[in-house]
Amino acid sequence: MIAEEVAKHKIILLVEDSKADIRLVQEVLKSSSVSHELIIVRNGMDAMAYLHQEGEFSNALRPNLILLDLNLPRKDGREVLAEIKSDPELKRIPVVVLTTSRNEEDIYYSYELHVNCYITKSRNLNELFKIVKGIEEFWLSTVTLPFE
């Protein structure tokens, strides 16, 4: 069953411009127990193109989870979030904002835009491991999401 396979193999879309942060997420996910594929885009425009299967992303798979940084080149994370959450096709994909910003406005605004959760990147590596694993387990295993 295709649906079964898709359910087993989770697609995570990471929207992040910093190479260091990308690598860090990759490192953390190496120890993941969930079978997944990490897809990386480096700016907001590419993120939307991926989600709309445009251009080079015409064969893109619909992600099961989006990890979104807020400060991005070309189109920033807030815009990406707003577009996803106002798009009837995309709005059910869980989006986790993963950012350095602890600015209250950013937090408030993100939830206004119906982000699923807002997480501040930790500078404690152990904590970061816990967080990413937590995200993965919670969103990809624990919760029941609509079948698409």
Place this chain on the structure above:
Amino acid sequence: MTQVDLSTSYPDLARLEEPIHLYHQIQPHGVVFVLDEPDLNIVQVSTNAQQILGLQIDKILDANLEDIFDSFQLERIKAGIQDDNFDFLNPSKVWARVKGDEYVVFDGIFHRNSQGVLILELEPAISYENIPFLSFYHLAKTSINKLEETSTLNDFCQVIVQEIRKMTDFDRVMLYRFDEDNHGDVIAEDKLDELESYLGLRFPETDIPKPARQLLSSNWIRLIPDAKASSVQLIPAINPIIEQPIDFTHSILRSASPCHLEYLHNMNVGSSLTISLIKNQKLWGIIACHHQTPKYVSYELRKACEFLGRVVFSEISSREETEDYDYRMRLSYIQSLLIDYMSQDDNFINGLVRHNPNLLSVTSSQGAAICIGGNYTLVGRTPEEEDLNYLIQWLQNNIDDEIFYTDSLAQIYPDAIKYKDIASGLLAIPISKRNYVLWFRPEVIQTVNWGGDPNKAFLTTNNNGNLRLCPRKSFELWKETVRLTSLPWKQVEVNAALELRKAIVNIVLRQADELAQLAQDLERSNAELKKFAYVASHDLQEPLNQVANYVQLLEMRYQGELDEDAKEFINFAVEGVSLMQTLIDDVLAYSKVDMQGVEYQLTNAETALLRALANLRGRVAETGAKITHDPLPTILADSTQLMQLFQNLIGNAIKFRSEQPPEISISAQRLEDVWLFAIRDNGIGIDPQFSERIFVIFQRLHTRDEYPGTGMGLAICKKILECHRGRVWVESELGQGATFYFTIPIGGRERDRRRGRQAQNYLVGGGQ
């Protein structure tokens, strides 16, 4: 104290008498014909015509001018009348036939009155020839030469009266100048030695009452050759053509009013000649010539006197104007300096008072006050602020104009009597509804030399039930002491004050503009600061996280391969990053404490304290701190900042504890206009020499090994209190524990804003 109130104690002459210009008595030395044009039929005639011309009155009233004067003369006269060229006609020598072949020569003077009626007046010609032009020229030239040599106005006037007396040979010639109240001062006099001098005397307004002054304004020369002669009538009294009495305003033969004649009698004047001096259509003064006996002055000589009077008077005016002009120039120079000072100084009030010349110079005053927003800046001698408050209230209620001035404030505002020595004179300019600039002049006790008692200038006698006026008989010096009066405000000073008002209003408006601009700039820079704060919170943290995470990743991944040194180095790197992170957080917190972000609301200080304690509960538990507090008030403050304040101060009290478990007590006490909070601990205390330093950003008294921290906590406290317009300080000795105090104003921000303004204005008025 003698107070002469000339406005009420005098009878109103205009009301008591019939209008002077309709007074139809005619002086008997000449003949009046009222003519019907164009044929020049005689419709009215003075009764003395019979005696002077030897003709029956009823014959004259039937006649035409041609019947009396020969027709040859009349051709020329008729031509002049048709062209309305009276200046050319007057005087015309006319020969009238009396008693057969005998001719008498008259000076004939024509005029057309306000009713359009032609009037011919005949005066006996005492010289058959015109005054030779050259002799008049010499007379005038000599006079003018003399005038040019004199320098002061008074000398100048003296020369005029001397020259006119020389020309006319009157016993007394006076130059009489009207002041603003229409009293007249004798400013120059030339007379026979034996006559009593009137020089320097003041004659009350009623001596030449308003109707008389009006006549003098329209009739520039006026002769009464015999003040004792009985006047004659006009027949018929009513003009048959216009069926009204004739307006005799411009008549040269019109009799003076009986009252004026009596006045002249009382002055012992037998004849008089009056020359009007007009400046800007206003009666400036008169030259009054008096003779003890009847005296006739020919029309030509009178005209010559008038001419001389006019020529020299134009010189007087220009000299007067020059004197004014010099003063005006000086004032406008002072004004321009003040305007410069005002625009250079931070505050225009400083510009007005801190330099020389200053505000006083604008009007040559002895004291001045600037009242802006209920605050006073005083220069020179002024009434007390309390008195000024009342005075300004009175001005607000009574004065609507751009300027108000008086030289006798106490007469209209009796409270001013108590500071008459400082402010009998007041000149006030409102800058706006409640803001004023005031100038003061002290009382000047003056002696006025009246020509006779002005209170008795006229007596009214009730004669058979008719009110009759009798002019006073005595013209002897009568001294009056004038009190409650300052030197008068000159028009140039009043104008200078008005100019200054304009300048101040402009500057005030401009400063308001600049303030608005400043506020805009501040808003912009505030917005930029906020942006910076965001950048600090995000962009600076990203690289820090990166360093921390990868150092840790190294440690994690290569755990077995690293020795103890490597692990220690990694720890130092992580700690450094961690400290950097805290510093950034604290700087951010510090920058977030700003006025604009503060939300003042009624805040229960106890709630804020409990929130702070909740945040500190970990450390409280760790250290076993005992924290007690009094009931705390509800105050106007920003609740988050208040909580942070408690948290920082109590956190410090715990951090800097001594060997014993910390004991911390929080109390509040109400002072006059602030709440005083105290946070007392039993910690290590602070050397008093550092009690200021600890509130400065990044200042620390200990190494981080001893006590961790960034040195920001107390700086943040201080800034929070600055935003609340309160204060924070510490009282402590080393080893004795410490008490941190802070105050929060009771009225909150609104009250503080006002106080802030007052403080600013106090600085403004710092010169007091």
